[in-house]
Amino acid sequence: MARGEAGFTLLEVVCVVAIVAMIAGLALPSPHPGTSRAGVEQLARSAASLFKRDRYAAVRRRAAVVARVDMRAREIRSGSDRTVVRVPEDVEMRATVAAGCGSTPETAGFGFYADGRACGGALTLGRGGVVFEVRVNWLTGGVEIVAASPA
Numbered sequence: 001m002a003r004g005e006a007g008f009t010l011l012e013v014v015c016v017v018a019i020v021a022m023i024a025g026l027a028l029p030s031p032h033p034g035t036s037r038a039g040v041e042q043l044a045r046s047a048a049s050l051f052k053r054d055r056y057a058a059v060r061r062r063a064a065v066v067a068r069v070d071m072r073a074r075e076i077r078s079g080s081d082r083t084v085v086r087v088p089e090d091v092e093m094r095a096t097v098a099a100g101c102g103s104t105p106e107t108a109g110f111g112f113y114a115d116g117r118a119c120g121g122a123l124t125l126g127r128g129g130v131v132f133e134v135r136v137n138w139l140t141g142g143v144e145i146v147a148a149s150p151a
Helices: 010-027 037-061
Strands: 065-070 075-077 084-086 092-097 107-112 121-127 130-136 143-148
Touching: 037 065, 037 075, 037 084, 037 107, 037 121, 037 130, 037 143, 092 107, 107 121
Parallel strands: none
Antiparallel strands: 065 075, 065 107, 075 084, 092 121, 121 130, 130 143
16 A cells, blocks of 8 residues: 555544544433432441441540431531531431420431430431431430331
8 A cells, every 4th residue: 555545544533433422422311310229228328327426426525416417408417527428319318306306397416425325216218119217226326227118
C-alpha cells in the first residue's frame, strides 16, 4: 500500500466509536431502580450503629444522649457526635417511641441513659416489600435489627 491511499487509522475508528458511545449514553434513559434490598439493609445497619454508639457514649459520659430521627429532613442524627444518616426519598421511614421521650410529630427522640437503659422504640425502614426494624429495648438499651413484614 502506498502512503497516499484512502482509509481509516485505528485511532480514528476508536475516536468515532467513543463519540457514538457517549451520544448513545446521553440519548438512552438511565434506569434508576432506587434503593435496593441491600441498600435498605445497610441503612438499617447504619441506624443501629448510630444508636449503639449513642448508648455507649451515654454510659461513658454518665449523661443522657438523645439520637434524633427527623422525618421532614429524612435523617437520623447522633446525639453524641456529628454522625448523620440520610434516608433516601424512596425509602419509607416510621419511628415509634415511648411517650415522654422528647418527640414531636416530625422528630422522634431515641434517648439513652447513663445506666444503659433507653427510651425504647423502633425505627422502621422499608421499600417495595423489604422492611427492616431497628429496635431499641427500653430496659437493656440493646439495639437489634429485625427483618419485618410490610405493614
